Amino acid sequence: MDKTNVHEVRRLLHYRELIPRLEEALGKFSRRDSAEVLQPVRSSVPLHKHRGFMLSMPTYMENSGVLSTKLVCFYNREEGSSLPAVQASVLLMDPEYGNVKAVMDGEVITCMRTAAVSAISTKLLMRPEAEVLAILGTGKQALSHYTVFTEMFSFKEVRVWSRSGQGLQRFCQSVSGPVTPCVSVEEAVRGADAIATVTRSTEPVLFGRWVKPGAHVAAVGACRPDWRELDDALMREAVVYVDSREGAMSESGDVILSGAEMFAELGDVVNGTKPAHREKTTVFKSLGMGVQDAVSAQLVYDKWTAQASKQ
Numbered sequence: 001m002d003k004t005n006v007h008e009v010r011r012l013l014h015y016r017e018l019i020p021r022l023e024e025a026l027g028k029f030s031r032r033d034s035a036e037v038l039q040p041v042r043s044s045v046p047l048h049k050h051r052g053f054m055l056s057m058p059t060y061m062e063n064s065g066v067l068s069t070k071l072v073c074f075y076n077r078e079e080g081s082s083l084p085a086v087q088a089s090v091l092l093m094d095p096e097y098g099n100v101k102a103v104m105d106g107e108v109i110t111c112m113r114t115a116a117v118s119a120i121s122t123k124l125l126m127r128p129e130a131e132v133l134a135i136l137g138t139g140k141q142a143l144s145h146y147t148v149f150t151e152m153f154s155f156k157e158v159r160v161w162s163r164s165g166q167g168l169q170r171f172c173q174s175v176s177g178p179v180t181p182c183v184s185v186e187e188a189v190r191g192a193d194a195i196a197t198v199t200r201s202t203e204p205v206l207f208g209r210w211v212k213p214g215a216h217v218a219a220v221g222a223c224r225p226d227w228r229e230l231d232d233a234l235m236r237e238a239v240v241y242v243d244s245r246e247g248a249m250s251e252s253g254d255v256i257l258s259g260a261e262m263f264a265e266l267g268d269v270v271n272g273t274k275p276a277h278r279e280k281t282t283v284f285k286s287l288g289m290g291v292q293d294a295v296s297a298q299l300v301y302d303k304w305t306a307q308a309s310k311q
């Protein structure tokens with residue numbers, strides 16, 4: 001298999017197949033069994049001139065025979081820039097021979113697996129009677145979060161906020177279901193039961209004083225140790241879950257700078273070794289993990305080879 005392009009990955013990847021695999025992978029990761037998942041903290045190279053970073057995300061799942069690495073560049077672009085904020089490729093390798101089996105587009109994988117993991121955190125940590133979802137940001141992640149959240153849950157209202165009026169308009173035109181555009185973050189999140197923060201902000205946009213007690217926040221942006229999306233009050237009041245403790249300690253400004261305690265990894269909740277505090281305000285601080293890309297790429301590869309062998 002050579003280069004699998006964006007359209008091919010989009011055609012082959014579906015949330016209904018991806019979500020159970022990701023949930024299983026989160027559980028495996030949190031067991032810290034090196035035969036299940038070996039995933040060192042990713043390395044990061046700053047691209048100062050272009051206000052970006054390159055991340056290298058190797059992962060080995062010995063028991064499943066999956067060896068992969070994602071290479072991803074992300075940028076803190078000016079608003080309105082036509083250049084992409086995130087570009088990625090995923091390499092799948094044969095662990096015995098060391099050859100590359102597939103190189104595939106990583107942008108769709110990044111969008112879908114990140115939104116799917118936020119949906120898993122929301123499934124596990126949101127109150128069952130939830131009615132209102134708020135999405136902060138209107139970029140690629142906002143779209144994938146809208147798609148999977150409206151597929152998985154039955155919210156009565158989905159609100160969205162963007163600091164860019166144009167972005168808000170584009171988002172509302174491109175989604176297939178109902179959405180309420182909001183002019184301020186406060187208007188979007190007041191009374192919301194679930195909130196997804198998917199911005200490129202480097203300073204807090206979501207403040208604890210606006211958040212309904214018992215709400216669940218899936219915090220996806222702010223992936224640098226000095227970047228924030230959530231304020232100290234929210235971080236300290238909420239029960240904080242992370243994807244990886246090591247990752248959060250090295251990369252999450254919201255965790256490091258607030259001094260908030262990390263209660264558990266999402267995988268601990270999947271494994272039943274830590275409780276899901278649905279009754280409390282919860283934050284899931286997502287940074288993204290190589291194992292999420294590994295299982296997503298393997299799923300694409302399996303479906304691609306199964307189809308190719310029938311032709």
Ligand SMILES: NC(=O)c1ccc[n+]([C@@H]2O[C@H](COP(=O)([O-])OP(=O)(O)OC[C@H]3O[C@@H](n4cnc5c(N)ncnc54)[C@H](O)[C@@H]3O)[C@@H](O)[C@H]2O)c1
Pocket residue numbers: 074079085086110114137138139140141142162163164167198199200201202203205219220221222223286287288289
């Ligand atoms: N946790 C993960 O696994 C993961 C994966 C991919 C991307 N991300 C991060 O998620 C964020 C969104 O990614 P994307 O691909 O949707 O980017 P994008 O560029 O497509 O969208 C970014 C959105 O943030 C808004 N924005 C930019 N600067 C802002 C500011 N200062 N305040 C408020 N809003 C601002 C933009 O208007 C836009 O709506 C980025 O920070 C990215 O690094 C995280």
Ligand SMILES: O=C(O)[C@@H]1CCCCN1
Pocket residue numbers: 072073074086110223287288289
């Ligand atoms: O895990 C990822 O793929 C992302 C890419 C962009 C920055 C944060 N992490």
